[in-house]
Amino acid sequence: MDYVYIKDVSKYVGKEVTIKGWLYNKRSSGKIYFLLLRDGTGIIQSVAAKGEIPDEDYELCDKITQESSMIVTGVIREDSRSPGGYELSLQHIEVVQISEPYPITPKKHGISFLMDNRHLWLRSKKQNAILRIRAEVINAVRDFFNKEGFILVDTPILTPCSVEGTTTLFETDYFGRKAYLTQSGQLYNEATCMALGKVYCFGPAFRAEKSKTRRHIIEFWQVEPEIAYAELKDVMDCAEKLIVYIVARVLEKRKDDLFAIERDIQPLENVTSPFPRITYTEAVKILHQKDEHFEWGGDFGAPQETIISESFDRPVHITHFPARIKPFYMKRPPEDEKLALGVDVLAPEGYGEIVGGGQREDNLEILEKRLKEDNLPKKDFEWYLDLRRYGSVPHGGFGLGIERTITWLCGIQHIRESIPFPRLLDRIYP
RNA sequence: UCCUCAGUAGCUCAGUUGGAAGAGCGCCUGACUGUUAAUCAGGAUGUCGUAGGUUCGAGCCCUGCCUGAGGAGCCA
Known part of the structure; x- marks a missing residue:
């Protein structure tokens, strides 16, 4: 299946795309998940709201951990609420691998630990x-x-x-x-x-x-x-x-x-x-x-x-x-x-x-x-x-x-x- | 090689005069339909680098060793 790189998403506004990447970070509020996805060319926020994607895909949002590898499909939108200005409305999530607990969290780390990792x-x-x-x-x-x-x-x-x-x-x-x-x-x-x-x-x-x-x-x-x-x-x-x-x-x-x-x-x-x-x-x-x-x-x-x-x-x-x-x-x-x-x-x-x-x-x-x-x-x-x-x-x-x-x-x-x-x-x- | 500092939970750190091992994040459970390192409530998590010593008692004081960091010299 053809897929796009995150650096190019501005060319696909309104279109359905598939992105292959890793989960950079995850936030949620009630029945909505925000998945920050990275693919080496950039980071894009993708959104999954309960009821708007299949239940089995929505449940995956709860299970995926930081740096899990995944292939997602959705529609690109411009959205000022999203960091980066573009957002992916998720339609389907395919998990390639659920990551084990990732050592490098979005919080602070010492240089020795970072060098070991x-x-x-x-x-x-x-x-x-x-x-x-x-x-x-x-x-x-x-x-x-x-x-x-x-x-x-x-x-x-x-x-x-x-x-x-x-x-x-x-x-x-x-x-x-x-x-x-x-x-x-x-x-x-x-x-x-x-x-x-x-x-x-x-x-x-x-x-x-x-x-x-x-x-x-x-x-x-x-x-x-x-x-x-x-x-x-x-x-x-x-x-x-x-x-x-x-x-x-x-x-x-x-x-x-x-x-x-x-x-x-x-x-x-x-x-x-x-x-x-x-x-x-x-x-x-x-x-x-x-x-x-x-x-x-x-x-x-x-x-x-x-x-x-x-x-x-x-x-x-x-x-x-x-x-x-x-x-x-x-x-x-x-x-x-x-x-x-x-x-x-x-x-x-x-x-x-x-x-x-x-x-x-x-x-x-x-x-x-x-x-x-x-x-x-x-x-x-x-x-x-x-x-x-x-x-x-x-x-x-x-x-x-x-x-x-x-x-x-x-x-x-x-x-x-x-x-x-x-x-x-x-x-x-x- | 030399000088200085540090080593406590997975990570970042606090730990008072030597007297019960702590917090935040992450993780687990729950709440929340627009989060921005989300937030809120609850929970689990320890060879206090290591080997000795002093002491009634050591995470804390002393000595050696190990590991790491900052700097010097040397150089791109």
Whole structure:
């Protein structure tokens, strides 16, 4: 039998339709029942009054519990008394399964309980909206790079060694040898961009860091473009254009979901070019103006990032970091060897870093020297050094953290709600 | 890894100075033909995280452990 989705009911006013869904909530008064039905595309109130539907169907209204699966038939009406403005006058109810008592009631729950029931929590309105926004962000990212002429390349998840030596990697057994889950596809992207010009990879990354904050998950998704014949400014332009595109797309297609999660969209509407571009040294000056104690040379922590980002009404680029807080592959400007041509983009409203990237070192001798300084095994990086031996060109790229971007766009407090099944420190169930 | 806080009914929590184990929601029974987290009346529901200790007596005080949350560092 043909059926309609709740998001489309406005097209069926006055018509008989069949909807397949689940009972979201139930209210009753005397001989009338109000069943709130959800189907993944929306929620509609349906009404069953005694005498107006067969008695056996009416009796089912009493029996069905929250989240029972059911197929209902009725006529769509416009009705201002119904939340959502449309209502279904029930004619027939077919119960697929009576749900056991559902753990997540419409009342308040603690985060620990909700995380234990994440597989069910996803059915609630807010989580539903966040996941739809997530899907839109991912589609926007893909559309952007495809339209800009980037080639999608899939970099490996299993890698023989670290990209950034200092961070902790997940180790696994690779037929008797050690292998690691990737932290980034960047080094491989540097190879593929020399083959294809403009490339991007999009996939999961893993950090075995014992991070326990609202901005960290162990397994997260990032998109990493890499551009041949690009300098720092080109990388910044690309990141800015991408962010503007994502925000505009979500505002265009997912406004209902932003309202559903009560996101104030005014700050998102500010997100247009140009973004402010400041250097690390200027950022330190901002901190000093705001009476924040900070010494030039250190890395910004969460409180510093918040102060800096709150000084602007849209994302801000920060460039020219002290070289010693950035990885070995980052190019240093010839005029000042103490700096690195890196860029971080901080999201506004205190949401912190969503983009990290920069221009890569393209000179063979300098790169060899850096490997030695960082005590990295040259043997493992021979292929990477080859990229500087055979037609080296200036190039660069960045990584954009998908979950951090979603967390910011949704205005939610914690990154764990931005991915269906977050992997957190000490939490891998469900 | 470090700092802070928490763990009592299915869920959210209260529990006074150490002296009889509580409320709301959910669930069960009943009333109500327009509810909006419906409302109203009645009912059932406990290894007080765990192992010790102090005490005539511990949900409450002390110690260890477990689990969770918030934050730091690290980072996207």
